[in-house]
Amino acid sequence: MGYQALYRVWRPQRFDEIVGQKVITQTLKNALITDQTSHAYLFSGPRGTGKTSTAKILAKAVNCKNLKDGEPCNECETCIAINNGSLNDVIEIDAASNNGVEEIRNIRDKAKYAPTEADYKVYIIDEVHMLSTGAFNALLKTLEEPPAHVIFILATTEPHKIPATIISRVQRFDFKRIKANDILEQMEKILTSKNIKYDERALKVIAKSAEGGMRDALSILDQALSYSNDHVTYESALQVTGSVARDDLQNYVQYVIKGNVSEGLQVVETILDNGKDASQFIEDLIDYCQHLLLYQQDSQIISDSELGLLGDKFADIAQMIDSKLIYQYVETMNNVQQQIRYTYHPDVYLDILTVRLANQKETVKEVDNGETNKELVSLKEQIASLTDQLNNFQQHKVENVQTTDKTSENKSRSRESHDSEPKPKINLTKIFAVLGSATRKDLSEYQQHWDELMQSLTVTQRAIMHVSKPVAASHDGVVVAFDYGFLYQKAGNDQDLMDALQNGMDQIFGRVADLLFVPNDEWPAIRKEYLEKNPIKKNKQSVKNADVEEQSSSVLKAKELFGDDLVNIEDD
CATH class of the missing domain: 3.30.300.180 (DnaA, N-terminal domain)
Structure with missing residues (x-):
């Protein structure tokens, strides 16, 4: 057989090999050890988090002749047959293409018969939320009173689409997005075993781009290996993920905060010349702003979760900008991102975005090379306090006039916002x-x-x-x-x-x-x-x-x- 993708070669064969789902795997192992397995399970969670792999391992474990500490041996005939996909008593069904009533009735009828080789007949139904209403109804009775030799394992990425009557008859396990650190460790383990050199920054970029999915991370890693001839470099990781280099992002944010339109436009030109996608650039900017907000709330969150990819000046930028301005930035970016989807000239919209962001600097805290003058800040706060008191006094005297003006101004702003921002879809x-x-x-x-x-x-x-x-x-x-x-x-x-x-x-x-x-x-x-x-x-x-x-x-x-x-x- 030819080359196999990494996510297929490194598919977990034991519960201990499942990455990032310790609570779920330990619960299943304990159930197997104490012989308290259920007749039906629901594995839900984002793509690439180990749902189908866990289902196959569970199917092996309940039928393994040499079960040890809740783990299948992977050496007996039953385990080997399941690994090869040749055991007739373990049936995998894709509900996306077999979602009708007849298919489920066929399963229901065949479930009555005893297994031919194994102890249990195991049905693994992937993407079960795709079943029709009639198919769910056909499955309902079997789930409620199943034969003693049958186990159903349902897997889905959208559990909210499954009827409550089905969920109430199964044990539900919610798979979480895998932490970037866990994904990083697994990729390092794989590359070390294959004696492949890698740049740690490259793996961090891939781990972040995978968005919590181990399968996605390994697919991107496969692309990076192909791009750079079995050597994972930082540049190759940026190319295959479409991400913008942290230094470019960092410089761009600094320029727009300081109102330096010319330098900001040059960064945009460089990014587009390097073949980066305009929508991905805005997505990276929004992500950067989100981390600025989180860092202002609790700096430890960012240092733990973002693997140091935010740049050496990130802390200084977080001090330079007010949270209200960040909200304005994200609002503007979101609007431009919606508009850029329907144009053949994304560079024009990025230029407009740069100009608009650079002109939204009135609430920036002034910092000189990251060093805050505490006396100047204190003095400005006193001036602001006195100004507020004066404004309140004047407002009290001309309350009626200001109220009228303010109402008119709010209506005007509301009309402008209504015209410029796309309406979100509301049910x-x-x-x-x-x-x-x-x-x-x-x-x-x-x-x-x-x-x-x-x-x-x-x-x-x-x-x-x-x-x-x-x-x-x-x-x-x-x-x-x-x-x-x-x-x-x-x-x-x-x-x-x-x-x-x-x-x-x-x-x-x-x-x-x-x-x-x-x-x-x-x-x-x-x-x-x-x-x-x-x-x-x-x-x-x-x-x-x-x-x-x-x-x-x-x-x-x-x-x-x-x-x-x-x-x-x-x-x-």
């Missing part, structure tokens, strides 16, 4: 369904325990969710509004965050409700549209006494849904 059908059964009691419950739910998240996840709040809720769903549009989009695309939130809800509230995200600036319009589409017969009693105002039933309904503090009554 109004699901939101209206939640509002149809929403109550103030449910909303108060979520508001009361929201901080507790946030504490159940990781620091990175809290950084995304810290500008969010529940604005409407029913027993089965909750609508969450975000102050910043880019964080709303980031949260909506983060399945790990969604799973963490639902796990926290299950622990705190004893149930898992649907989470629906909306931008805060669009929530009033959504709320109004719902009330207009769901009219309630208004109270016909006229208002005769100015001191006793009778509210219409629609107003009462609105207050019941959203609370008194969120409902403003205006006369037409």
Whole structure:
């Protein structure tokens, strides 16, 4: 046989060889040792984290004749046959191409028969979320009362698409993204065993680009080996991943912070000349800004997780820039990234991005070569405090005029934002369904325990969710509004965050409700549209006494849904 990809050659054959899933593998080994294996399992998690490999090892372990400490021997006839894929009693099924009712009925009928060679007949159904509703229903009865000699192992990357009736009948194991350090150690082990030279920085770039997937990391490593003739160099890792060198990123961020447009444009030109993808460059910039925010919260997080790839001036840059400006940067980058997908001239958009970022420097903390003049900072803080007091005094005297001007200005900014930023997609059908059964009691419950739910998240996840709040809720769903549009989009695309939130809800509230995200600036319009589409017969009693105002039933309904503090009554 010809050359085999690294991820196939180095596929784990024992539980101890699974990278980054220690809790799961130890639990399965203990179940095997104590003979407490279940009839059905659900392995869920991101791609390339070891779900299918673990399923095959479990299939070997339950049938191995020489099981030792919960590990298969890989030497007996059964283990060898499973490794070769020739054992008829271990059946692998791809649900993406076999998702109909007939296929599952065929499995159900054959499961009744005893295994021919092994002790257990094991069905491994990959990407099980692709099964149709009818197929799930056909599988349901077999999972509920399976034959004693059958074990089902379901694997999926999207567990939220699996019916609750299926999940309640299996043991669920959630595979996590593998840490970059663990991926790095595994790649070093592989290259050392093959006597291949490598640049440690190159492996760090690959480990970061893999986004928690061991298979992705080994595929990229394969490309890097092919690119540089069996020597993994830093340059080859940058080329195959499309990443921008840390020095270029670092210099670019420094230039735009200082408002140096000319130098920033030269960096962009160099990056594009080197064949880098414009969208990947913006993605790297957003990632860099995210780490700046995290570093400002807790520097230890970055030093542990990012493997020192952020540059020798990263700490100085974090001191130079205010967090509010970082939010502005990310908002601008996100808008340009959306626009750049539909153009054949990405260089133009990168130039525009550079100019816009360089002009957003009014909130930068001034630092001279990374050395802060403490006396100057203290003096500026005193000046700022006195200026605020003066502004407050003047504002108190001309309150009405300033209020009018501010309202006009806010409306103008709102129109500009509405015109320039793309509208995020919002599932109004699901939101209206939640509002149809929403109550103030449910909303108060979520508001009361929201901080507790946030504490159940990781620091990175809290950084995304810290500008969010529940604005409407029913027993089965909750609508969450975000102050910043880019964080709303980031949260909506983060399945790990969604799973963490639902796990926290299950622990705190004893149930898992649907989470629906909306931008805060669009929530009033959504709320109004719902009330207009769901009219309630208004109270016909006229208002005769100015001191006793009778509210219409629609107003009462609105207050019941959203609370008194969120409902403003205006006369037409």
